Amino acid sequence: MIAALPVALAMLPYGMVVGYASSQVGLGLAEVIGFSAIFYAGAAQLAALELLDAGAPLWVILITVIAINARLIMYSASMSQHLWTEPRAHRTAAAFVLSDHAYAVSITGILRGDKEIRPLWHFLGAAIPLWLGWQVWTVSGALAGGLVADLPHLEFAIPLAFLALLATAVTDKPTVAAATVAGALALVLVNAPANAGMPVAALSGVLAGYAVGKRGQQWA
């Protein structure tokens, strides 16, 4: 939960840019809030707005949204391994606030964290402040306009946070292999359509880490 606060703060520039971009294509405040609270996915929102603006049909928008947000399935799969003893209602509520940042902060908290604290509290302790922060930043962006779009250097904060969280997730040879392959492939595939590079790279990393882990078992 403590780790969620700097990350929530670091999301300010991106959240404000998304809010600002939304108001620029003609969204009212209610719609900005609707996107932030119900849709709650920045990159997919920007893509959906661009398509809406261009007059694309709904099914094209939905396919794009699914492609961009497909990575959420990976987070859901990973989290399910830690939350499966919770009642379904709790897990459903948790799913609603699942995001890149919530996953990144809470999975590292769960992996290295205090075993006394239930994984669900690790997760919600990160996910709820992040969700609330996102609402505040996007609305501020819609209201305050371009003012924030060029806050110097703060665009580095989120990648730096992901890098720090990565360091806590890399603990042995298999995870080194997973991170190396995923990171390298994600860099190569950065321009793949519909952000498909990220899930493809991550799953390749999983395979690489799995292979290294299996080989380690054979030698052990």
Add this chain to the structure above:
Amino acid sequence: MGLTPTTWVVIIVGGAVTFLLRGSFLVVAERVVSTSEDRRLAFRMLPAAALAALAFPALLRPDGALELTGPRPIVAVVALVIAFWTRSLIWTIAGGLLLVVGLDALR
């Protein structure tokens, strides 16, 4: 305001579809929890792989372009060292941002 009529449809249908992705495993977690060692090993790789796939492109190729001369490669290497050395979120963000500001001042 030409967007207005369909915007709410996109918000609600898109939000519902995204929720299905979010809930895909979590809602049925009791049925998908890994019991075999092999599956557990694969699931254990997900955090490192996902975080690396998020971090490196965001740090090095934020606009899709590859710049080898700018401050980004330096920041990436130094931040990686800080991250693994301190394993601290605050120190990595603070150190990285200070370096960015410092490199900017030197230019």
